[in-house]
Amino acid sequence: MYKELNMTSTDICRRSFLRHGFGGLGMIALNSLLSPKAFAQSMTSKGVVNPLHHAAKAKRVIFLYQAGGPSHLETFDFKPQLAKLDGKPMPESLTKGQQIAQLQGKDLVCFGPQHKFRRFGKNGELICELFPQIGGIVDDLCIVRSMTTEQINHDPAHTIMNTGSIIPGRPSMGSWLLYGLGAEAENLPGFVVLVSSGKGGQMQPIAARQWSAGLLPSRFQGVKFNSIGDPVLYINNPPGVNQKLQQRSIEAVNALNRIEYGTLKDPEILTRVAQYELAFKMQASVPDLVDVSKEPKSVLEMYGANPGDGSYASNCLLARKLAERGVRFIQLYHRDWDHHNNVKGNMEFKAQETDRATAALITDLKQRGMLEDTLVIWGGEFGRTPMSQGGDGRDHHIKGFTYLMAGGGIKPGISYGSTDDFGYAAAENVVTVHDFHATMLHVLGIDHKRLSVKYQGLDARLTGISGDVVRDILV
Numbered sequence: 001m002y003k004e005l006n007m008t009s010t011d012i013c014r015r016s017f018l019r020h021g022f023g024g025l026g027m028i029a030l031n032s033l034l035s036p037k038a039f040a041q042s043m044t045s046k047g048v049v050n051p052l053h054h055a056a057k058a059k060r061v062i063f064l065y066q067a068g069g070p071s072h073l074e075t076f077d078f079k080p081q082l083a084k085l086d087g088k089p090m091p092e093s094l095t096k097g098q099q100i101a102q103l104q105g106k107d108l109v110c111f112g113p114q115h116k117f118r119r120f121g122k123n124g125e126l127i128c129e130l131f132p133q134i135g136g137i138v139d140d141l142c143i144v145r146s147m148t149t150e151q152i153n154h155d156p157a158h159t160i161m162n163t164g165s166i167i168p169g170r171p172s173m174g175s176w177l178l179y180g181l182g183a184e185a186e187n188l189p190g191f192v193v194l195v196s197s198g199k200g201g202q203m204q205p206i207a208a209r210q211w212s213a214g215l216l217p218s219r220f221q222g223v224k225f226n227s228i229g230d231p232v233l234y235i236n237n238p239p240g241v242n243q244k245l246q247q248r249s250i251e252a253v254n255a256l257n258r259i260e261y262g263t264l265k266d267p268e269i270l271t272r273v274a275q276y277e278l279a280f281k282m283q284a285s286v287p288d289l290v291d292v293s294k295e296p297k298s299v300l301e302m303y304g305a306n307p308g309d310g311s312y313a314s315n316c317l318l319a320r321k322l323a324e325r326g327v328r329f330i331q332l333y334h335r336d337w338d339h340h341n342n343v344k345g346n347m348e349f350k351a352q353e354t355d356r357a358t359a360a361l362i363t364d365l366k367q368r369g370m371l372e373d374t375l376v377i378w379g380g381e382f383g384r385t386p387m388s389q390g391g392d393g394r395d396h397h398i399k400g401f402t403y404l405m406a407g408g409g410i411k412p413g414i415s416y417g418s419t420d421d422f423g424y425a426a427a428e429n430v431v432t433v434h435d436f437h438a439t440m441l442h443v444l445g446i447d448h449k450r451l452s453v454k455y456q457g458l459d460a461r462l463t464g465i466s467g468d469v470v471r472d473i474l475v
Helices: 014-034 036-040 080-084 132-136 154-163 173-181 243-264 267-290 297-303 312-324 343-367 433-443
Strands: 060-066 117-120 125-128 141-147 191-196 223-225 329-334 374-379 383-389 393-397 401-406 414-416 426-428 453-455 458-460
Touching: 060 173, 060 312, 060 343, 117 132, 125 132, 132 343, 141 426, 173 191, 173 329, 173 433, 191 312, 243 267, 267 312, 297 312, 297 343, 312 329, 312 343, 343 374, 374 433, 383 401
Parallel strands: 060 329, 060 374, 141 414, 191 223, 191 329
Antiparallel strands: 117 125, 141 401, 374 401, 383 393, 453 458
């Protein structure tokens, strides 16, 4: 062969390198089934940020995403001036020329907080009385009251919060994180999504592209686990198929995939090989993982979880178990926070569904020594207006809302930023979506300006061309 190619025995052509080099990937993949620990140490488990850009405080993220837009005015941002002016016209100086969703062109009337607030923690943080359990752990929290975003409708607001861009098709934050740091779990996806819903709000759809890998290889996309029934479709073998036969089937399919790769050289074929093998390993690991009935009764009671109910509480408990197994990014979507009417009554439902479980998750992680290297985030795609809609509801709002953060290098027991007296606009220490993403990546050891991929001749990154680390909230 060398004579035909006019090469010496010490030379090798590009085609030969690809043919023989990638041929070995099949054996690596097969060995991963037989020796998971060896596979976990192979190059396929490492991210592109290796070594880390700087020392990391966190290893993983649990994002408790409250989809629909929680009202900061009935949760964590008390505005006595708004209460005093309830029913009176909103100052035009604040709202004139500003982007408003469904209230555009209508009379804007002040709508005071619909529930009482009381003080919690060493610093006496004012928190809505509907959330006493979260109030009870406020000394472990950083309350960011100056979050802002760019998009005022749900789908584009979800898109920018998850991907840093309003353009669909960009990688989600979980995909960026998995791409940068790689996976720790041997038999689970590195990025898992859980969805729950409850009572008291409009149920806005959550598109699967919110956890897509976008322009990154598809092996970095999130995997959605079902909250009720089989956690993953086809997780169990069909009748007459045992584990040995299933493994032989996967080996045969992947042998064909490797032949196809040898012809087409499409890297997505290698992703397909890896995903078949991951799916096989998940068949053994996932059913036991999601069975929260094996948890002690005291733990179930702490979360308020009933096994198999698909609730936010059960998903919070499952998030802790996923974190223990090494899953890098865990995102819980809890829907029905879209309160265009009856915000007072509907907030009672949301508090009942989320207060106890949120506090339990943070407490549980802390008791297990995991909070210090787990970043926990609570928040939605935007907030709600301080103006009333339909007399008893609130419209979408982008100029100021609240996020909670805990663990993973974030200072506990502090608040950061503020909105004006009406809760309308962030007035101090404004935090943008890109600032938020830059800070999240920073505590994980990643410089957001250095995590990028070439796309259409440009360097694409989670934070686009902006974003600053919010250093004042870091330990």
